[in-house]
Amino acid sequence: MTKPHHNSVFLEEAEIISHQAFDGDQFIMRLLAPHCAAKAKPGSFVHLTCDPQLPMRRPISIMRSSYNEGWIELLYKRVGRGTTLLAQRQRGEKISILGPIGTPFKATPGQSRPLLIGGGVGMPPMIFLAESMRQESDKQPFVILGSEVPFPFKPTPSKILIPGIPEGVIASMPLLDDWGIGNRLASQQEFSGCFQGYVTELAQLWFRNLDRETRSQVEIFACGPHPMLEAVAAMASEWQVPCQVSLEEFMACGIGGCAGCVVEVQTADGPAMKRVCVDGPVFEAASVFN
Amino acid sequence: MSSNSQPTLNTDFCGMTFNSPIVLLSGCVGFGEEYTRVNGFSNRDVGAVCLKGTTQDARLGNQPHRVYETPQGMLNAIGLQNPGVDHVVNQILPNLDFTETRFIANVSGSSVEEYYEVTRRFDDSPIDAIEINISCPNVKEGGVAFGNDPVMSARVVETCRKATDKPLITKLSPNQTDIASNAKGCIEAGSDAFSVINTLMGMAIDIESRMPIIGNNQGGLSGPAIKPVALLKVHQVYQVCKTHQIPIIGQGGITTAEDALEFIIAGASAVGIGTALFYDPLVCKSINTGITDYLKSHQLSSVDQLVGTLQMNQSQPSKCGC
Ligand SMILES: Cc1cc2nc3c(=O)[nH]c(=O)nc-3n(C[C@H](O)[C@H](O)[C@H](O)COP(=O)(O)OP(=O)(O)OC[C@H]3O[C@@H](n4cnc5c(N)ncnc54)[C@H](O)[C@@H]3O)c2cc1C
Ligand SMILES: Cc1cc2nc3c(=O)[nH]c(=O)nc-3n(C[C@H](O)[C@H](O)[C@H](O)COP(=O)(O)O)c2cc1C
Ligand code: FES
Numbered sequence: 265m266t267k268p269h270h271n272s273v274f275l276e277e278a279e280i281i282s283h284q285a286f287d288g289d290q291f292i293m294r295l296l297a298p299h300c301a302a303k304a305k306p307g308s309f310v311h312l313t314c315d316p317q318l319p320m321r322r323p324i325s326i327m328r329s330s331y332n333e334g335w336i337e338l339l340y341k342r343v344g345r346g347t348t349l350l351a352q353r354q355r356g357e358k359i360s361i362l363g364p365i366g367t368p369f370k371a372t373p374g375q376s377r378p379l380l381i382g383g384g385v386g387m388p389p390m391i392f393l394a395e396s397m398r399q400e401s402d403k404q405p406f407v408i409l410g411s412e413v414p415f416p417f418k419p420t421p422s423k424i425l426i427p428g429i430p431e432g433v434i435a436s437m438p439l440l441d442d443w444g445i446g447n448r449l450a451s452q453q454e455f456s457g458c459f460q461g462y463v464t465e466l467a468q469l470w471f472r473n474l475d476r477e478t479r480s481q482v483e484i485f486a487c488g489p490h491p492m493l494e495a496v497a498a499m500a501s502e503w504q505v506p507c508q509v510s511l512e513e514f515m516a517c518g519i520g521g522c523a524g525c526v527v528e529v530q531t532a533d534g535p536a537m538k539r540v541c542v543d544g545p546v547f548e549a550a551s552v553f554n
Numbered sequence: 555m556s557s558n559s560q561p562t563l564n565t566d567f568c569g570m571t572f573n574s575p576i577v578l579l580s581g582c583v584g585f586g587e588e589y590t591r592v593n594g595f596s597n598r599d600v601g602a603v604c605l606k607g608t609t610q611d612a613r614l615g616n617q618p619h620r621v622y623e624t625p626q627g628m629l630n631a632i633g634l635q636n637p638g639v640d641h642v643v644n645q646i647l648p649n650l651d652f653t654e655t656r657f658i659a660n661v662s663g664s665s666v667e668e669y670y671e672v673t674r675r676f677d678d679s680p681i682d683a684i685e686i687n688i689s690c691p692n693v694k695e696g697g698v699a700f701g702n703d704p705v706m707s708a709r710v711v712e713t714c715r716k717a718t719d720k721p722l723i724t725k726l727s728p729n730q731t732d733i734a735s736n737a738k739g740c741i742e743a744g745s746d747a748f749s750v751i752n753t754l755m756g757m758a759i760d761i762e763s764r765m766p767i768i769g770n771n772q773g774g775l776s777g778p779a780i781k782p783v784a785l786l787k788v789h790q791v792y793q794v795c796k797t798h799q800i801p802i803i804g805q806g807g808i809t810t811a812e813d814a815l816e817f818i819i820a821g822a823s824a825v826g827i828g829t830a831l832f833y834d835p836l837v838c839k840s841i842n843t844g845i846t847d848y849l850k851s852h853q854l855s856s857v858d859q860l861v862g863t864l865q866m867n868q869s870q871p872s873k874c875g876c
Contacts, residue, residue, distance in 0.1 A: 273593065
């Protein structure tokens with residue numbers, strides 16, 4: 265009796281091929297994990313062992329993956345005991361990863377104007393999703409990244425013009441710009457070239473500039489802190505466009521076995537407790553925020 | 555046993571043949587299929603799989619956070635989230651592959667009547683055995699409230715016994731004063747076997763908000779942190795069980811073959827793996843290999859020959875550890 269979910273997740277001893285520290289306690293780690301890299305999708309995460317002395321794994325989203333070179337890349341922030349130990353791991357060492365896990369983002373055919381919003385360490389799935397849209401000629405995505413600490417890359421002036429965006433708001437993520445994907449940065453801090461304010465305020469300026477026809481082709485994807493997702497969900501319902509969000513909750517198994525990671529969602533049959541690890545992490549915003 | 559023959563991991567448990575002494579524990583593997591997501595994982599590597607605690611009606615369970623890491627272990631307060639016994643029997647059991655392993659239901663309730671009703675529904679199903687959970691620390695009624703009261707424990711067992719002829723395994727709580735005398739009462743009430751132990755009650759506090767981290771305020775502690783407690787409880791329950799030929803599934807913090815062997819020597823005929831899967835989903839393979847290697851090097855042909863072979867020190871243990 266083989267079922268679709270069988271053997272979809274791999275346990276790998278992944279070698280750290282690079283590990284870079286950035287301001288604001290942020291780190292980018294590239295791991296050699298060919299099985300996981302081959303199957304990863306935007307929204308997938310890995311459940312990893314930060315250090316053998318900890319009894320539990322930690323969930324971290326996949327930011328990029330290379331099928332050909334067999335690596336995955338993660339962006340994480342040092343916040344507690346697990347990520348502190350993870351930050352100490354050196355190039356050449358191996359860490360145990362379980363992945364790729366989770367129901368990924370699903371772009372709707374015909375919604376040609378995707379809006380991707382990533383806040384803080386919610387940026388990784390948005391970058392993965394943007395990269396996957398590069399190949400799709402019928403999609404014209406716009407990405408907004410927000411951060412209250414310096415961005416984990418060197419912002420550069422964008423070469424791509426985005427109607428509706430104030431003059432002077434030109435800072436962009438070079439990788440996205442190189443891919444030809446329009447993107448802008450937002451922060452409450454006074455970062456040069458960034459929009460000073462919330463990601464949703466910048467998104468509103470973009471929305472208002474679209475004609476009705478174009479607006480109906482928008483679909484929002486978001487990942488970030490809970491209050492940001494709540495504001496994004498409210499904006500989606502204001503403009504009546506579909507919206508998917510990626511959620512976080514404390515996890516134990518990370519594989520659907522313990523029901524430890526649930527969030528309450530509304531279904532046709534009433535409220536239900538859904539597992540973030542396998543039913544999510546991506547959910548319809550309207551089922552979570554209402 | 556000749557030096558080159560392979561010892562067997564096959565074990566008889568209440569008349570069921572287990573392919574291995576390993577039992578996957580209730581609440582850690584959903585309804586038996588979740589871990590098959592992991593490449594290399596197989597239910598064939600274990601003797602039995604205990605399904606998630608099941609009640610008469612569907613339950614949504616507790617509010618988050620439901621799980622939290624603690625030193626060498628974790629707290630959980632799931633609150634028996636399950637789709638109700640009818641759904642389990644009609645929708646889930648038909649999709650399980652009973653050629654791979656034995657499947658054991660885990661029954662819970664808020665009243666003795668509910669335990670009876672859920673057991674009766676499972677009796678009329680292909681399930682191989684029924685585990686009665688009178689030790690869940692995470693629900694307001696039933697669960698550990700029954701398990702900590704020897705009279706109530708025996709009443710629940712006696713009632714479930716009337717509902718089924720399938721092997722009945724009583725899951726005992728460590729959160730009680732005299733686990734051995736409770737076990738005795740449960741044997742008299744008709745229990746065929748025991749699971750020892752369920753989780754210990756615990757708490758974790760966020761010092762900034764000054765609130766408990768677990769949504770349910772308290773939770774059940776599992777993992778390596780509870781192993782020494784579990785081992786002593788298995789030893790104590792075994793003293794009662796051995797004269798009645800009642801087998802025990804020893805559990806609580808087992809993560810290696812050496813841990814499993816300690817439980818077997820203390821008196822467990824089978825060993826439960828729960829929290830260890832969260833760290834290493836393929837841990838059962840290495841535990842099977844480790845047990846086989848031990849049996850071989852000690853010239854034992856099966857696990858049965860090791861059960862309860864603990865040799866106590868001659869000195870009389872004092873009740874206090876000081
Ligand atoms: C699906 C998913 C994807 C994620 N992706 C990323 C990412 O790409 N980059 C990143 O920096 N972080 C990400 N997180 C959050 C990350 O898992 C936590 O920051 C991390 O677990 C904290 O561990 P700690 O031991 O350092 O912190 P502590 O605060 O010491 O953690 C204590 C315990 O709480 C749990 N915990 C605390 N905060 C969170 C949280 N926000 N989410 C889940 N568990 C938590 C930990 O896992 C641990 O068990 C993601 C979380 C989920 C659920
Ligand atoms: C997340 C989680 C959920 C559990 N749910 C149940 C349950 O529904 N019924 C039950 O009898 N025991 C339940 N348990 C207890 C386990 O079956 C087991 O007895 C306990 O965790 C000790 O073993 P371990 O340390 O190997 O995990 C649960 C344990 C965990 C960690
Ligand atoms: S973490 Fe166990 S079900 Fe999601």
